[in-house]
Amino acid sequence: MWGEEMSVSIIGSGMTKIGRHFSKGFKELAMESLSKAMEKSGVSGNDLDYLIVSTAFPQILMNQSDPARILAQELGLKDLKALRVEYGEASGSAALEVAKSLLEAGRARYVAVVGFEKLTEYPSDKANYAYSTLLDFEYEVVRNITPPSYAAIIMREFMKRRSISKEDIAAWSVNMHEKASTNPFAQLPFKITREKALSGVVISEPLTLYDAFPLGDGAASIILSDEEGLKRASAEPVEVKEITQAVGHPLYLREDLTFFEATSNAWRELSSRTGITIDENTAIQVHDAYSIYGLLALEALGIGEAGKLLTSLDEMPFLNVGGGLKARGHPVGATPLYAVAENYELMTSGFNGLKYDGEYSLVHSMTGPDLSAYLILLKRWK
């Protein structure tokens, strides 16, 4: 087990701008990102063996079950197999793991992973209801607990235990907006000052608007290949070296609300299996649906103390290069694939004005406050 694996590589990626796409349905968004990814990869649609679809809320927000089959029919490709993977906000990472497994098992040569979400089709309260179904409905949601209320509880606990202020935490949002300001796919491509960040309306004290992700539509696609398939691909490959995941405890059963156990466990497994080390200079994407989550994720990955990191975010050029969930945006089913696409481009043709010459890059995703966590390690090709 976990033995001599077949190498699986990314050979193409495509993203759409995140925002309110009233004129585009999920099919158009998904196809737009997939077409870009296929073009970059240099393989044609008929080469694809599987279409793995990642989306979290199509049934609530699009009245659509079985979106994988709908997209396969839309593509009109004979012999294209399909299925959908859902794992809350980590759906895109889970879809990538399924794709990697199909390739490693020799069941495919080229696999497309397509993630999408339409969060603005209905009034925000419906999108917020959909988002709240990520929690345990019978235990949490019926007691009026929602994801932002958990984020607020964790943020308050963090501020108390670590003697850190709202003003300090605002540095995260400022840094993410700075990065998003030059990302052509970002939903909030503008800079903000710390004052602006602090002036946001309160969502759940002490959490304000600028501590939270925006609701937006978007799609991102990744084309994967086994080693044999690389011969025909034209794009520069980046290996999907390893993927790990872990499940954490529900928040109400935790001893320390400021410790992200699942992320920590997924990281321990990843590092013990690969022997790699990471630091402030590594290209890393963390799941910052709320500013505080990004900080605690970095801490669980062993990058440093969250409090100290806040004063040195500008010295981490390869952290959330596209602006993170906070400013690039968070179209849920697509989010981990945006992060993977950004890191892939960063390591090949460049992304957002940057190139990265490190050997490894890391993508972290999770559901809610670390209810489950996924890590994807990308490795420069040979």
Place this chain on the structure above:
Amino acid sequence: MWGEEMSVSIIGSGMTKIGRHFSKGFKELAMESLSKAMEKSGVSGNDLDYLIVSTAFPQILMNQSDPARILAQELGLKDLKALRVEYGEASGSAALEVAKSLLEAGRARYVAVVGFEKLTEYPSDKANYAYSTLLDFEYEVVRNITPPSYAAIIMREFMKRRSISKEDIAAWSVNMHEKASTNPFAQLPFKITREKALSGVVISEPLTLYDAFPLGDGAASIILSDEEGLKRASAEPVEVKEITQAVGHPLYLREDLTFFEATSNAWRELSSRTGITIDENTAIQVHDAYSIYGLLALEALGIGEAGKLLTSLDEMPFLNVGGGLKARGHPVGATPLYAVAENYELMTSGFNGLKYDGEYSLVHSMTGPDLSAYLILLKRWK
């Protein structure tokens, strides 16, 4: 590709009775079936590497996204990884394919696949709405097309083209109820006469109540192992020899409404890859959400002409041994896993008073009228 695979085997299965389980939530149903399957397999919960969850409508009918993580937390097993697979009515088959891939890729030793659905929590119109989201919402559902209306169109076309009557087709339902009458897990465990079958209320002319599946809650689980894992398992293994799938055309683009193209393509791939043949004596499960679908599926699998099969159903003892979707029931996300569990038990300890000594058994599943189709080939161990 499709090369020398690692062998993957079923080592345990568990089912709950299908029906109205007002006193049990999805967690209780899922756990009940999983506990039975684990007990049979002889492996403990801590041995499990992955929990693959199959369910189609948790978001519409249970307000619950991310059910895989919820169940993993409920199990309370450290290091248990999880994800959910959705592919309409074929979700359970897709989940089994993902599990097989994880094992073949060497990413796991023991994987549990758990399928469940609760279709009776709300009034039937909500369950029927959920079921209709399997069709393309933008094209079909907004034009008031629903799954039973498609079944009725196909049934009418079949009757016209083949000169077969409603009375003839009722033989399917009579045969399925006969089998369900002795299946302890069936939702409709009673025999019916042809007269009774014909007396059902009209759902969509010529389709009546006894041509359609009942709405019910249920859960089924399968434990899978790689070859190394068999050493510790106590149950008799049955190999998951091959899994194939295909996507078909939407109904409004078909030339012949009575030909199931996806099922036929999946079968062609399966038979060419394995060289096996099947006939009336093979243990086969077909997806008969509507009687007519069961007949057309058998025809697409090359078992014989649907019209002639209607007069010889009693000579196919190993066809839908539990009563099929029609009488055993169809808790959507669990359905293909009920079929796999029934065939697994049929090939080992026995099921529904029968034992099967053939080398292979086959499970067919699909979404709607052959919009996508899956085939799972089980093989007696060495």
